[in-house]
Amino acid sequence: xxxxxxxxxxxxxxxxxxxxNVARKVIRTKEEGNSVVVVLSAMSGETDRLIQxxxxxxxVPDLREYDALISTGEQVTITLLAIxxxxxxxxxxxxxxxxxxxxxDQAFSKARILSVEKDAILKELDEGRIxxxxxxxxxxxxxxxxxLGRGGSDTSAVALAAALNADVCDxxxxxxxxxxxxxxxxxxxxxxxxxxxxxMLEMARAGxxxxxxxxxxxxKKYNVPVYVKSSFSDEGxxxxxxxxxxxEKEIVSGVTYDRDQAKITVIHVPDRxxxxxxxxxxxxxxxxxxxxxIQNSSIHGxxxxxxxxxxxxxxxxxxxxxxxxxxxxxxxxxxxxxxAKVSVIGNGMISHAGVxxxxxxxxxxxxxxxxxxxxxxxxxxxVVELKYTELAVxxxxxxxxxxxxx
Amino acid sequence: xxxxxxxxxxxxxxxxxxxxNVARKVIRTKEEGNSVVVVLSAMSGETDRLIQxxxxxxxVPDLREYDALISTGEQVTITLLAIxxxxxxxxxxxxxxxxxxxxxDQAFSKARILSVEKDAILKELDEGRIxxxxxxxxxxxxxxxxxLGRGGSDTSAVALAAALNADVCDxxxxxxxxxxxxxxxxxxxxxxxxxxxxxMLEMARAGxxxxxxxxxxxxKKYNVPVYVKSSFSDEGxxxxxxxxxxxEKEIVSGVTYDRDQAKITVIHVPDRxxxxxxxxxxxxxxxxxxxxxIQNSSIHGxxxxxxxxxxxxxxxxxxxxxxxxxxxxxxxxxxxxxxAKVSVIGNGMISHAGVxxxxxxxxxxxxxxxxxxxxxxxxxxxVVELKYTELAVxxxxxxxxxxxxx
Numbered sequence: 001x002x003x004x005x006x007x008x009x010x011x012x013x014x015x016x017x018x019x020x021n022v023a024r025k026v027i028r029t030k031e032e033g034n035s036v037v038v039v040l041s042a043m044s045g046e047t048d049r050l051i052q053x054x055x056x057x058x059x060v061p062d063l064r065e066y067d068a069l070i071s072t073g074e075q076v077t078i079t080l081l082a083i084x085x086x087x088x089x090x091x092x093x094x095x096x097x098x099x100x101x102x103x104x105d106q107a108f109s110k111a112r113i114l115s116v117e118k119d120a121i122l123k124e125l126d127e128g129r130i131x132x133x134x135x136x137x138x139x140x141x142x143x144x145x146x147x148l149g150r151g152g153s154d155t156s157a158v159a160l161a162a163a164l165n166a167d168v169c170d171x172x173x174x175x176x177x178x179x180x181x182x183x184x185x186x187x188x189x190x191x192x193x194x195x196x197x198x199x200m201l202e203m204a205r206a207g208x209x210x211x212x213x214x215x216x217x218x219x220k221k222y223n224v225p226v227y228v229k230s231s232f233s234d235e236g237x238x239x240x241x242x243x244x245x246x247x248e249k250e251i252v253s254g255v256t257y258d259r260d261q262a263k264i265t266v267i268h269v270p271d272r273x274x275x276x277x278x279x280x281x282x283x284x285x286x287x288x289x290x291x292x293x294i295q296n297s298s299i300h301g302x303x304x305x306x307x308x309x310x311x312x313x314x315x316x317x318x319x320x321x322x323x324x325x326x327x328x329x330x331x332x333x334x335x336x337x338x339x340a341k342v343s344v345i346g347n348g349m350i351s352h353a354g355v356x357x358x359x360x361x362x363x364x365x366x367x368x369x370x371x372x373x374x375x376x377x378x379x380x381x382x383v384v385e386l387k388y389t390e391l392a393v394x395x396x397x398x399x400x401x402x403x404x405x406x
Numbered sequence: 407x408x409x410x411x412x413x414x415x416x417x418x419x420x421x422x423x424x425x426x427n428v429a430r431k432v433i434r435t436k437e438e439g440n441s442v443v444v445v446l447s448a449m450s451g452e453t454d455r456l457i458q459x460x461x462x463x464x465x466v467p468d469l470r471e472y473d474a475l476i477s478t479g480e481q482v483t484i485t486l487l488a489i490x491x492x493x494x495x496x497x498x499x500x501x502x503x504x505x506x507x508x509x510x511d512q513a514f515s516k517a518r519i520l521s522v523e524k525d526a527i528l529k530e531l532d533e534g535r536i537x538x539x540x541x542x543x544x545x546x547x548x549x550x551x552x553x554l555g556r557g558g559s560d561t562s563a564v565a566l567a568a569a570l571n572a573d574v575c576d577x578x579x580x581x582x583x584x585x586x587x588x589x590x591x592x593x594x595x596x597x598x599x600x601x602x603x604x605x606m607l608e609m610a611r612a613g614x615x616x617x618x619x620x621x622x623x624x625x626k627k628y629n630v631p632v633y634v635k636s637s638f639s640d641e642g643x644x645x646x647x648x649x650x651x652x653x654e655k656e657i658v659s660g661v662t663y664d665r666d667q668a669k670i671t672v673i674h675v676p677d678r679x680x681x682x683x684x685x686x687x688x689x690x691x692x693x694x695x696x697x698x699x700i701q702n703s704s705i706h707g708x709x710x711x712x713x714x715x716x717x718x719x720x721x722x723x724x725x726x727x728x729x730x731x732x733x734x735x736x737x738x739x740x741x742x743x744x745x746a747k748v749s750v751i752g753n754g755m756i757s758h759a760g761v762x763x764x765x766x767x768x769x770x771x772x773x774x775x776x777x778x779x780x781x782x783x784x785x786x787x788x789v790v791e792l793k794y795t796e797l798a799v800x801x802x803x804x805x806x807x808x809x810x811x812x
Contacts (some may be wrong), residue, residue, distance in 0.1 A: 016459070016462050016463065019463070050482070053422070053482070053486060054486070054489055056422050057422065057425070057486045057487075057489040057490045057493060058489045058490055058492060058493025058494075059493065060493070061489045061492075061493070062488065062489050062492040062493075062498075064499070065485040065486075065488040065489045065492065065498075065499075065500055066485070066489065068481060068484075068485045068500060069481070069482060069485035069486065069489070071481075072478040072481050072482055075474060075475070075477075075478050075481070076456070076459070076475060076478055078474075079460075079471040079472070079474045079475035080459060080460070080463045080471075080475065081463075082468065082471040083460055083463040083464045083467045083468050083471045083472065083475070084463045084464055086464060086467075086468040086471065087463060087464025087465065087466070087467070087468075088464075092468075092471075093470070093471075094470075094471055094474055096474070096551075098504065098549075099549055099550075143504075143505055144505075145502075
């Protein structure tokens with residue numbers, strides 16, 4: 001008997017019919033002899049509807065209240081599924097974040113999980129119940145409701161799987177797995193049977209929206225096998241795990257892109273210690289995620305500092321760094337929202353030279369100018385002009401022969 | 407500086423515009439130098455929508471899950487009001503039932519309040535915040551969400567007012583006070599400036615829907631002055647309190663009716679001790695409220711036992727008593743759903759003879775047959791055929807001269 005955590009996203013619980021579909025899948029898993037913990041998102045569109053209400057109520061909603069408001073979406077889906085399961089003759093019990101409890105810090109609207117208590121859930125599982133947990137939400141030390149930010153339900157599911165020492169965490173979504181690239185952009189995209197945590201992490205960070213990066217980080221940290229599946233089909237699926245078979249042969253496993261990017265350049269900064277801290281500390285304090293950071297070698301004691309943030313946070317970021325930019329004696333700063341990031345990801349890059357070179361050659365052949373470059377052991381990312389996103393993705397997918405199976 | 411609890415019902419928070427109206431009223435009260443605790447219902451229609459979803463999910467929804475589902479309605483309105491108040495520059499904080507906490511028993515969907523913790527709320531008030539509490543909900547000893555049943559938000563408000571030792575509990579609703587009878591039925595209905603707890607209690611129990619009987623019981627028990635007001639007008643209002651001025655002169659203060667009645671008659675029961683217990687104990691165990699009970703004197707060792715329940719619960723009631731009826735050796739039982747209860751209420755009845763006689767004469771004059779009679783110190787109730795409800799109300803309102811001010 002295995003302990004299985006199953007997470008269903010918003011499109012999988014969009015209406016009563018689809019929730020009934022989820023109920024049947026859950027019951028099948030239970031009847032196969034497994035203990036089942038289900039994690040649900042809100043009905044698709046519901047969180048956005050609630051966010052709209054919050055924005056109608058105030059231009060800048062109080063975040064404590066905002067979290068308590070938008071967490072109701074998951075409360076509705078988990079109770080409806082539990083009602084349905086009980087109605088179908090299977091004992092089920094819903095758990096809200098504060099009931100598990102899922103303890104988080106106090107960063108409302110983007111809280112981080114500190115701990116997940118397993119005892120109450122294990123007790124229900126021992127008594128033969130199906131447990132249905134609200135994704136996306138937790139509670140802080142003062143009993144306030146917190147939410148984990150967009151896609152937080154994936155993180156909830158993996159955190160629960162880790163705490164419960166589950167055998168697998170199934171993430172049901174509206175696609176049937178992880179692809180070499182976005183099939184909407186590149187028809188040659190191919191579904192991967194397996195992918196490592198690190199690759200998935202880089203792909204998620206680089207813009208692939210199948211799994212939230214935080215959930216993959218957690219899965220890696222606690223070695224939770226994550227299976228990405230379609231909730232509308234029993235075919236396919238991608239296993240995200242520590243090691244993939246035949247890995248030695250793989251060099252590149254995917255090409256991703258992220259259009260939600262804005263490039264901020266702080267121009268003509270005096271090159272002295274503490275500059276980067278002065279700029280980035282206030283951003284971190286305001287929970288603004290900085291993605292790529294590039295600082296050129298200084299010329300005559302001055303340098304330029306370029307970084308990217310989510311386009312949605314670009315304005316807030318510039319507001320926050322305005323003072324710091326003056327204080328460090330920089331000439332000015334510029335914001336370019338007309339950019340995208342294209343990344344090539346592969347576990348095999350570590351031991352294979354020439355991947356970066358091939359990327360640059362490919363983009364050059366397509367006459368795409370590279371504005372920023374950033375590399376990790378298993379990823380090369382390039383910032384390019386927004387309009388070249390698709391072209392760059394298709395050219396790189398071709399260049400690395402990703403359409404054919406490993 | 408007074409501590410004021412204000413409760414706004416579903417029509418008062420039906421949309422963003424009306425919530426903004428509530429926000430302005432709350433701010434005005436605060437700016438007059440008062441500490442304000444606001445209790446809200448869900449947007450009108452929302453609780454019904456959620457109940458519909460629950461019924462779509464299962465014919466007989468699991469009540470623990472049902473409560474967690476339908477409690478989301480209040481969670482939405484309190485957080486929206488708190489967001490609005492904060493956006494308008496007034497510090498405000500919402501409290502869910504489990505956050506206060508409002509502790510209840512475990513009778514899901516009709517839980518009773520056991521205690522209300524005041525410390526967390528008082529701390530916020532001391533710091534100058536407006537506190538916005540979700541009506542209708544609490545938590546049981548196992549941290550499950552419970553709801554108080556229909557109209558439970560009134561009870562929440564009064565319970566909070568009692569716990570906080572508030573100076574007054576304002577109940578804002580869509581009518582501007584308590585009337586001598588339902589203005590929709592009798593155009594001569596007159597708004598009362600004051601009414602005693604006991605009168606209000608009898609009126610609420612007898613079908614007047616302005617306040618939930620439980621909330622009036624609580625108000626009486628803790629001597630909380632309750633002010634029933636319109637949320638759409640600053641005029642009018644009825645103060646419900648221990649004593650009304652000039653009370654000596656009053657005999658009758660109102661006529662009420664309740665169409666949600668069904669009459670159940672257990673026929674030809676052997677008249678021996680324990681019969682009533684055998685019939686009513688199982689109903690109580692199943693949380694079915696029995697209203698009027700009449701047992702005739704026995705003839706030849708047999709009697710008939712008649713009682714009324716909510717029409718909505720009539721079928722469940724008959725199912726529950728079927729076994730007991732057989733066991734006590736009764737011949738059979740009959741259910742009549744074609745009845746209504748009409749009541750005349752007045753604090754002065756205690757010391758004035760002839761009120762009951764006047765009621766019977768009035769109904770006789772209108773050729774209305776009285777099927778059951780029940781009296782208390784300040785109330786006379788008659789069960790009549792459903793179709794005579796309006797006629798009986800108007801005739802009695804006239805007979806006691808209620809259209810003219812006290």
